Amino acid sequence: MIRRLAGGERNLTSLAGPLRMTFPAASKHVRVLERAGLVTRRISGREHLCRLRAAPLGEAARWTEQFRAHWEERFRAMDGVLEEMKAAEEDTQGERRRAGGRRG
Amino acid sequence: MTRTGPQVSTPTDTTIVMAREFRAPRRLVWDAMTRPDLMRKWLFSPPGWAMTRCEGDVRVGGSYRWEWSDGENDPALSIHGEYTEVRPPERLVHTETMEMSRCGPCGTLVAALDLEEAGGVTRMRMTLTFETREARDGALKSGMEQGMEAGYRTLDAQLAARV
Numbered sequence: 001m002i003r004r005l006a007g008g009e010r011n012l013t014s015l016a017g018p019l020r021m022t023f024p025a026a027s028k029h030v031r032v033l034e035r036a037g038l039v040t041r042r043i044s045g046r047e048h049l050c051r052l053r054a055a056p057l058g059e060a061a062r063w064t065e066q067f068r069a070h071w072e073e074r075f076r077a078m079d080g081v082l083e084e085m086k087a088a089e090e091d092t093q094g095e096r097r098r099a100g101g102r103r104g
Numbered sequence: 105m106t107r108t109g110p111q112v113s114t115p116t117d118t119t120i121v122m123a124r125e126f127r128a129p130r131r132l133v134w135d136a137m138t139r140p141d142l143m144r145k146w147l148f149s150p151p152g153w154a155m156t157r158c159e160g161d162v163r164v165g166g167s168y169r170w171e172w173s174d175g176e177n178d179p180a181l182s183i184h185g186e187y188t189e190v191r192p193p194e195r196l197v198h199t200e201t202m203e204m205s206r207c208g209p210c211g212t213l214v215a216a217l218d219l220e221e222a223g224g225v226t227r228m229r230m231t232l233t234f235e236t237r238e239a240r241d242g243a244l245k246s247g248m249e250q251g252m253e254a255g256y257r258t259l260d261a262q263l264a265a266r267v
């Protein structure tokens with residue numbers, strides 16, 4: 001939903017549709033975002049128009065935080081690669097021990 | 105087991121420093137960060153993108169090239185450069201030039217990786233040095249754009265759970 005709002009102001013119906021949400025569910029979702037200070041809503045006629053609020057953080061802090069989040073996603077994947085490497089090493093050592101045992 | 109993300113700081117106008125710990129010996133971290141077959145597994149880009157080229161000759165004067173496709177352009181993003189300091193498994197320095205199909209070359213930076221090991225845990229410090237403050241800020245912003253995608257996905261999931 002936030003990704004859709006990143007494109008600019010949208011009414012609730014156009015937000016709910018592609019997400020396969022009912023209008024009340026989307027409205028509730030937006031209410032949570034409003035409470036978190038991330039989204040503002042204005043009512044124009046029968047339309048509920050929602051838009052993202054400028055982030056409360058300073059711009060530089062926001063860049064740094066997003067840069068960090070972007071890299072953390074990669075480093076988490078690297079944690080997984082390291083676990084695989086450790087497991088592979090243990091397997092190899094185990095095989096060597098077993099092979100050594102057979103020879104002895 | 106909780107792990108915090110990398111600490112990001114900007115000690116000068118032209119640098120970004122990232123620090124993080126990995127629960128693995130330093131030689132494994134070195135391999136994961138220098139062997140193309142292992143780098144492919146974690147050096148990914150935004151959803152829908154695929155890494156199409158990852159090759160490198162890790163020795164002083166050796167070059168490397170990483171490329172990603174966004175499904176329409178291949179490469180949509182390419183990063184290439186040369187290794188200028190190679191001291192396994194503790195220090196690696198390389199130049200880095202990024203090119204995007206949409207905007208052409210985005211300038212060159214110098215990336216220095218330092219690894220220290222204590223008790224089976226490796227502490228990584230990566231220092232990115234840019235030519236200008238504008239280039240440094242541009243890199244932070246591009247991280248923001250890509251990070252936004254991931255951040256929003258997580259946030260959407262968290263909000264969906266609360267509603």
